[in-house]
Amino acid sequence: MQLPDKPTLDGVEDRWAQRWEEAGTFRFDRSHERKTVFSIDTPPPTVSGSLHVGHVFSYTHTDAIARFQRMRGREVFYPMGWDDNGLPTERRVQNHYGVKCDPSLQYDPDYEPPDEPPKRHLSISRRNFVELCGRLVEEDERKFEELWRRLGLSVDWSLTYTTIGDAAQRCSQRAFLRMLARDEAYQSEAPTLWDVDFRTAVAQAELEDREMPGAYHAIRFAHADADGAVVIETTRPELLPACVALVAHPDDERYRALFGTNVLTPLFGVEVPVLAHRLADPEKGTGIAMICTFGDLTDVIWWRELALPTRPILGWDGRMLETAPISLDAAGATDNWAELTGKTVKQAQVRITELLVESGHLVADPKPITHAVKFYERGDRPLEIVTTRQWYFRNGGRDEAVREELLARGRELRWHPEYMRARYESWVGGLNGDWLVSRQRFFGVPVPVWYPLDAAGAPVYDNPLVPDEALLPVDPSSESPTGYAEDQRGEPGGFIGDPDVMDTWATSSLTPEIAGGWEDDPDLFARVFPMDLRPQAHEIIRTWLFSTIVRAHLEFGSLPFTDASISGWVLDPDRKKMSKSKGNVVTPMEHLVKHGSDSVRYWAASGRPGTDTAFDEGQMKVGRRLAIKLLNASKFALGVIGDAPTDRAAITEPLDLAMLAALSDTISDCTKAFEIFDYARSLERAERFFWGFCDDYVELVKNRAYGAAGPEGSDSARAALAIALSAIQRLFAPFMVFVTEEIWSWWQEGSIHRAPWPSTEEVSGLEGDRAVYLVAADVLGEVRKAKSDAKRSIRHAIDVATVVDSADRIDALRSAADDVKEAGRIASLSLTVGDNYLVTVELADDPAA
RNA sequence: GGGCGGUUAGCUCAGGGGUAGAGCACUUCCUCGACACGGAAGGGGUCGGAGGUUCAAAUCCUCUACCGCCCA
Numbered sequence: 001m002q003l004p005d006k007p008t009l010d011g012v013e014d015r016w017a018q019r020w021e022e023a024g025t026f027r028f029d030r031s032h033e034r035k036t037v038f039s040i041d042t043p044p045p046t047v048s049g050s051l052h053v054g055h056v057f058s059y060t061h062t063d064a065i066a067r068f069q070r071m072r073g074r075e076v077f078y079p080m081g082w083d084d085n086g087l088p089t090e091r092r093v094q095n096h097y098g099v100k101c102d103p104s105l106q107y108d109p110d111y112e113p114p115d116e117p118p119k120r121h122l123s124i125s126r127r128n129f130v131e132l133c134g135r136l137v138e139e140d141e142r143k144f145e146e147l148w149r150r151l152g153l154s155v156d157w158s159l160t161y162t163t164i165g166d167a168a169q170r171c172s173q174r175a176f177l178r179m180l181a182r183d184e185a186y187q188s189e190a191p192t193l194w195d196v197d198f199r200t201a202v203a204q205a206e207l208e209d210r211e212m213p214g215a216y217h218a219i220r221f222a223h224a225d226a227d228g229a230v231v232i233e234t235t236r237p238e239l240l241p242a243c244v245a246l247v248a249h250p251d252d253e254r255y256r257a258l259f260g261t262n263v264l265t266p267l268f269g270v271e272v273p274v275l276a277h278r279l280a281d282p283e284k285g286t287g288i289a290m291i292c293t294f295g296d297l298t299d300v301i302w303w304r305e306l307a308l309p310t311r312p313i314l315g316w317d318g319r320m321l322e323t324a325p326i327s328l329d330a331a332g333a334t335d336n337w338a339e340l341t342g343k344t345v346k347q348a349q350v351r352i353t354e355l356l357v358e359s360g361h362l363v364a365d366p367k368p369i370t371h372a373v374k375f376y377e378r379g380d381r382p383l384e385i386v387t388t389r390q391w392y393f394r395n396g397g398r399d400e401a402v403r404e405e406l407l408a409r410g411r412e413l414r415w416h417p418e419y420m421r422a423r424y425e426s427w428v429g430g431l432n433g434d435w436l437v438s439r440q441r442f443f444g445v446p447v448p449v450w451y452p453l454d455a456a457g458a459p460v461y462d463n464p465l466v467p468d469e470a471l472l473p474v475d476p477s478s479e480s481p482t483g484y485a486e487d488q489r490g491e492p493g494g495f496i497g498d499p500d501v502m503d504t505w506a507t508s509s510l511t512p513e514i515a516g517g518w519e520d521d522p523d524l525f526a527r528v529f530p531m532d533l534r535p536q537a538h539e540i541i542r543t544w545l546f547s548t549i550v551r552a553h554l555e556f557g558s559l560p561f562t563d564a565s566i567s568g569w570v571l572d573p574d575r576k577k578m579s580k581s582k583g584n585v586v587t588p589m590e591h592l593v594k595h596g597s598d599s600v601r602y603w604a605a606s607g608r609p610g611t612d613t614a615f616d617e618g619q620m621k622v623g624r625r626l627a628i629k630l631l632n633a634s635k636f637a638l639g640v641i642g643d644a645p646t647d648r649a650a651i652t653e654p655l656d657l658a659m660l661a662a663l664s665d666t667i668s669d670c671t672k673a674f675e676i677f678d679y680a681r682s683l684e685r686a687e688r689f690f691w692g693f694c695d696d697y698v699e700l701v702k703n704r705a706y707g708a709a710g711p712e713g714s715d716s717a718r719a720a721l722a723i724a725l726s727a728i729q730r731l732f733a734p735f736m737v738f739v740t741e742e743i744w745s746w747w748q749e750g751s752i753h754r755a756p757w758p759s760t761e762e763v764s765g766l767e768g769d770r771a772v773y774l775v776a777a778d779v780l781g782e783v784r785k786a787k788s789d790a791k792r793s794i795r796h797a798i799d800v801a802t803v804v805d806s807a808d809r810i811d812a813l814r815s816a817a818d819d820v821k822e823a824g825r826i827a828s829l830s831l832t833v834g835d836n837y838l839v840t841v842e843l844a845d846d847p848a849a
Numbered sequence: 850g851g852g853c854g855g856u857u858a859g860c861u862c863a864g865g866g867g868u869a870g871a872g873c874a875c876u877u878c879c880u881c882g883a884c885a886c887g888g889a890a891g892g893g894g895u896c897g898g899a900g901g902u903u904c905a906a907a908u909c910c911u912c913u914a915c916c917g918c919c920c921a
Contacts, residue, residue, distance in 0.1 A: 009886085422853050426920040538918080569918095577917095606862080606872095610854085612917080616861060618873050621886090625872095628886055636883030684863070688871085698883085706882080781890095788878060788890035795881040 001643055001747045007631040009624075012738040013597050017149050025751045026070075026154040028077050030524055038074035039528035040066060041512045041561050042155070043536050043544070044081030044163060047140040048088030051147055053586040053615060054537075054578060058567035060604035062535040063153045064679040065565065067734035069532075070154065071757035077528045079159035079515045080148065084137035085168075085444045086504030087198060087378060093133050093443075094121060101129035101442045103477070103499070126442050126477065133443040137164070147589055152597050152737040154753060161514050163507045164443065169473035171514045172507040173448040175555060177466055179393060180449075184554050185437075187461055189389040191293070191300045192436065195376040196318025196345075200440040201390050202376045202383060203503060204397070204433060205543045212373040212382070215366035216285055219356060221246065224262035224271050230255070231363055233285030235371065237356065238348040239292035241268050241326055241337065244308040248288040250276035255288050266361035267352070268337070269330025275306055294385035296374075297432075313340075314384055316440075320348050332359075345384070389461065391438040391447060391500070395550045397431035409549050409559055416677040417610040420538060420566040427542040435547070437506040444501030448474050450481040457492040465495060469519075509547035512560040531561040533677075538566045538610065565677045568612035578615070586615055598736040599623035605735045608680045626687065627739040630732060633694050634743040637725045640705045646719040648766065653704070653713060654815035655776060656720035657768025659697045662689065663724050664767050667758045670731050679734070686731040693724060696777035703822040713818075723766075727758040771812040776820050779803055779813060782839035783824040790843055797844035798826040804834035 020026060040062065045055055070076045094100055098117025105125040113132060114122070124132075141162070148155060161167060179185035192201045214235040222229045232246060243265050248255035258274040265272060272290075279298055280289055291302045293310045302308065311325035320340045328334040336355055340348045356362035373382045396403030406428050415421045438447055449466055451459040465481040467474045476497025480486045488494030510518075512531045517524040530552065536544060545564060552560035570586075572578050578585050591600050595617070602623025607613035651657060666689040673681035698721075703709075705717035726748075733740040733752045744752035779801075787796050801824065803813060810831050813820070821829050827844070 007883090417854095419853060423919050426852065430920055432921095542919085571917095608863085611862095612854095614861065616873090618861070622872055624886070629884070632884035632887085634883085639883075680863090684871090691871095694883090695888090702882085784889055785891090791878055793879055793881065794889060795879085 001638060003635055003638055003746055007635050007742075009596055009598075009627055009631065009739060009742075012742050013150055013152065013592075016738050016741045017152065020154075020751070020753075021149075021157075023751070025753060026076070026078065026156050028156045028159060029075050030527060032075035032527065034527050036073070036075055037077055037527050038066070038069040038533070039077035039516070039531040040079075041515065041531040041534045041548075042079055042081055044083035044161075044508060044511060045144065046086075046088050047082045047084040047137045047144065048092045050587060051144055052570075052578060053588045053591070054570040056147075056151060056588045056592075056600060057570045057604045057607060057613065058535065058537055059148070059153060060151065060601045061565065061567050061607070061609070061679055062533070063151075063155075063737075064601075064605055064683075064734040065533065065535070065674070065677055066154050067737065067753055068674045068679075068682075068757060070753065071730065071733065071755060073756065076154070077159070077515075077531075078153075078155050079161060080145070080153075080155045080157065081160065081511060081515060082137065082141045082144065082162045083504065083508055084133075084141070084162050085164040085501075085507060087200075087439075087441060089133050089137055090129075090441060090443045091378075093129070093136050096136060097132055098122060099124050099129065099132065101126055103442070130443055134164070137162070147592075150589070150592050150597060152601065154737070159515065163504065163514075164445070166473055167517075167520060168507055168510075168514045169445045170520070171510050171518055172445045172502060173467075173472045173474065174469055174519060175510055175513065175551060176448060176502065176506070177469065179554065180464075180466065182554070184394045185391060186394070187389055187391055187464075189387065191303070191385045192388050192390055193297075193374065193376075193383045194316070194386045194388070195379045195381070196314075196316070196384055197379060197381055198376070198441070199316050201388060201436055201438065202379075203436045203505075204431065205435070205505065205547070206377050207374050207383070208377045209372040210375050211370050213368060214371050214373075215368050217353065217356070217362060217366045218286070218364045219266060219290075220361050220363050221263040221265065221290075224264050226261070230258060230263060230274070230288060231286050232288050232290050233367075234290055234295075235369070236292070236295045236349070237362075238320075238340070238345055238352050239295050239313070240265055240290070240352060241270075241324060241340070242292040242294075242311045242313045243270070243272055243290045244293055244303070244311055245272050245291045245306065246274045246288055247277050247280045247291050247302055247306075248274070249280040249282045250278060252280070252282045252287055254282075264330075267355055267359060268326060268328070268333045270326050275302075277302055277306060293387075296385070300385060310387065312387060314345070314386060316386060316388075318381065318384060319344055345382075390436050391502075392434040393437050393506070393550070394554075395431065395435040395547075396428065397433045397435065403428060403431065406546075406549060406553060409553055413549070413559055413561070414563045416563060416565040420541065420564070420610055423538065423541045424546060427546060435503075435506075435550070437503045438498075438500040439503050440499070441501050444504060445473070445507050446475050446477065447498040447500045447502055448472065448476065449498045450476050450484075450495045451498065453490070453492055453494050453496060455492050457490075459496055464498070505543050505547050508544060509551045511548065512552065513555075530556075530559055532563060534561040534564045536564070536566060538568065541566070563677065566610045568607060568610055571612050571614045577612075591617070591620065595620040595624055596627065596738075598627045598738050601735055601737065602626060602683075605679055605683050609678060623736075626690075626732075627736055629690075629694065630729070630736060630739050630743060633690075633698065634725060634729065634746065637698065637721050638747055640702060641718045641722050641725070644718075646722045647715065648719055648723065650712070650715035651719045651723075651766055653701075653716040653720075653819075654768050654772045654812075655697075655700060655819050656716050657766055658770055658773035658776075658812075658816075659693070659724065660720060660763045661767035661770045662692075662773055663727055664760045664763045665770075667727060667731070667760050667763075671757065671759075674734075682731075683735050686728070690728055690732070692777065693728065696780055697724075697773065700776055700780060700816070700819040700823045704819055708822055709818055720766075723763060727762060730755055730758045769812060769815075771809060772816050775805070775809045775813045776816040778837075779820055779839055780823055783820075783826070783841055786839075786841035787843070792843060793847060795825060796847045798824060798841055799844045800828045800830060800842045801826045802830040802832065802838075802840045804832045804836065804838040806835075806837075807833045809837075 097113040102123040449464040603619040
């Protein structure tokens with residue numbers, strides 16, 4: 001045993017992180033069978049910028065569970081992944097280097113970005129752009145790894161994967177091709193939600209509603225074959241040239257007579273029908289609406305169900321097209337159209353409103369309103385709807401049977417906490433279409449198909465050319481399909497590559513398959529899949545969790561993991577969600593340095609599963625205090641235990657046996673809590689026992705342990721202390737990973753993180769009457785209180801202490817009377833049976849008597 | 850509009866039929882053979898509100914208010 005003179009927390013993080021790496025403490029041993037493995041489907045953090053304290057929070061929860069399982073004897077498969085593919089990285093690269101991607105440019109192998117990002121972004125080729133993305137994410141990933149190591153995550157760093165790496169691309173493309181072969185992936189040319197800034201399609205899962213100001217514009221449409229007019233109200237007058245019909249509710253008496261008649265659009269004089277449809281809301285505006293292709297998702301439904309023509313007016317860049325989709329024969333129509341072309345939606349709205357005023361078609365001033373508008377969650381402007389060819393995965397959004405199967409998977413999965421299941425169910429229940437997976441972006445996994453070109457040079461989309469799985473990953477924009485030469489690219493009779501990449505979720509929904517080496521390493525895959533645990537935050541249940549279940553269900557007919565543990569958010573001290581835009585984001589490293597990693601972990605582990613938790617430095621200080629207490633209490637207890645061997649058979653004192661009974665209860669509580677992934681409860685139980693152990697038990701027995709009552713009493717106390725201390729250190733090991741390793745190293749061989757989790761077996765047969773510990777602690781507390789009330793030192797001697805209590809408790813106390821007297825410096829202890837618990841104390845005149 | 854969670858001490862939160870708890874903050878005291886990066890003690894709450902079940906409700910049930918989130 002080697003005890004430091006002055007124990008300290010200084011430097012424990014660096015010292016032990018390095019030892020763990022050298023010793024391979026957390027290396028996954030793949031020789032274990034599936035049933036002894038505990039595999040974790042780690043969330044790959046998005047590598048675009050910096051980690052924030054919310055990451056530290058949730059990853060600490062997972063790490064505590066990983067360490068518990070490891071100590072319980074499971075071989076833990078705990079990889080780290082980096083989600084580097086996708087838009088966040090592209091955006092970061094654009095800003096960091098001041099560049100933008102132009103796929104029409106040629107690759108420059110010697111390209112170097114400017115030292116200072118220029119104000120006006122430089123256009124570079126797709127391949128150069130992707131290379132810059134790769135360079136930047138490598139830097140970010142190094143910083144992330146440094147932080148994770150400092151935090152003490154027990155990750156096996158040799159298993160690290162990235163979502164843009166070859167293995168992930170191969171996995172993602174393979175899964176795509178298999179879905180294509182099973183007709184679970186398909187193409188469709190259809191109206192699609194579109195972000196005009198990113199110029200890409202967006203999926204339902206990536207939408208959010210934002211309350212935005214708008215205005216109802218009341219616009220008069222003249223009847224085509226009769227006098228008079230009908231007034232509609234719209235928030236989007238700029239879509240007037242895209243109008244294909246007016247619509248009212250079939251039961252709406254006001255408009256019934258108009259159904260089947262035609263009206264003329266103002267400014268453009270296009271004849272459109274007045275139709276009936278149940279989705280027209282009589283309460284909204286004037287109760288009659290114009291249908292445009294396309295203003296919103298209801299327009300899409302109307303367009304489809306009423307079989308209306310398509311009149312697109314918006315380009316992919318969100319500006320009004322050059323070519324009108326309508327005849328411009330009507331008077332003034334050509335001029336009016338010319339006023340709009342090239343304008344953004346916003347500019348067009350202003351101009352068309354002016355034109356409507358001039359022409360007298362705007363019947364009232366616009367009425368300002370606030371309404372929910374759909375945005376891409378990362379976007380800055382409202383989504384538009386444009387018609388494009390896209391790839392979709394069937395996810396139950398259009399198929400009731402598949403939806404039911406996925407709901408059944410949600411019920412099969414064990415959720416922690418249980419109530420999070422409701423989020424999954426409401427999301428799956430509300431799906432309104434299949435999963436749109438193609439993105440018109442660059443830094444992602446390419447859609448692995450080509451299209452043959454017919455004799456006229458037009459792509460034959462119905463007959464895509466697919467690569468052999470052995471050739472994956474492929475990049476169709478730089479590689480040619482089997483049977484074609486590169487010089488046939490773009491030529492009639494040749495081919496073109498699909499220019500799109502897949503949605504980042506289309507790849508990250510395969511993290512269990514990527515990390516587990518699906519098809520690349522079948523032996524590994526069989527040992528880790530389905531995973532035992534998916535830890536993640538609640539905000540991505542609809543995206544990551546759901547999509548992962550979809551993929552595993554379709555590919556394997558199983559869940560991708562059996563348990564999901566859902567972490568909450570970190571809120572700022574005012575209980576607001578932390579976000580970059582609010583400027584209240586806390587960067588973790590400074591707190592790891594300031595308070596110590598164990599202290600920050602303690603704060604994180606105090607957050608109950610699923611519960612949003614306020615960022616609280618106070619709680620970190622408590623963690624710091626706990627770490628120091630562990631240090632000092634261990635040093636002291638080990639000093640008392642000494643180098644002489646201890647023998648559990650020597651534990652005969654009732655107080656020692658009572659303490660061990662309480663320890664047994666604690667071990668049992670902590671274990672049960674961890675088994676249901678309630679790390680916070682486990683920590684709280686361990687902590688409660690530990691403080692009582694220090695305040696009461698150690699105080700009660702230290703004199704006896706030093707030999708005040710002879711060798712037998714000392715041996716009993718020393719052996720009990722050794723058993724308890726060992727268990728305490730291990731109970732805290734999943735949380736206070738550095739300090740527990742430190743104190744374990746003073747007297748034990750090997751890492752505490754590979755030591756067995758405490759078991760009630762360790763104290764079996766040693767559980768005495770719990771009441772002895774309880775009563776002794778109660779009385780000692782009364783004695784302390786008496787001294788404190790009298791403003792005397794805790795060491796002040798007592799002439800006589802009298803305890804009145806029930807017969808049972810007096811009996812229990814009698815068996816620990818000598819320890820109570822020693823700890824309280826009580827000369828005479830008088831025990832009386834009575835109805836009302838009472839402790840009275842007579843302080844000695846001489847404090848040291 | 851439907852659903853989920855929350856409301857307990859000044860603050861942050863635990864507890865989930867049997868005497869209201871912890872930490873922080875506050876007050877007072879204590880250097881005592883681990884611990885001043887400490888320790889002890891104390892003050893402080895009609896457990897959001899109203900009904901109900903029960904010998905007994907912070908806890909179970911119903912309604913309700915407010916906060917947050919999910920979905921439409």
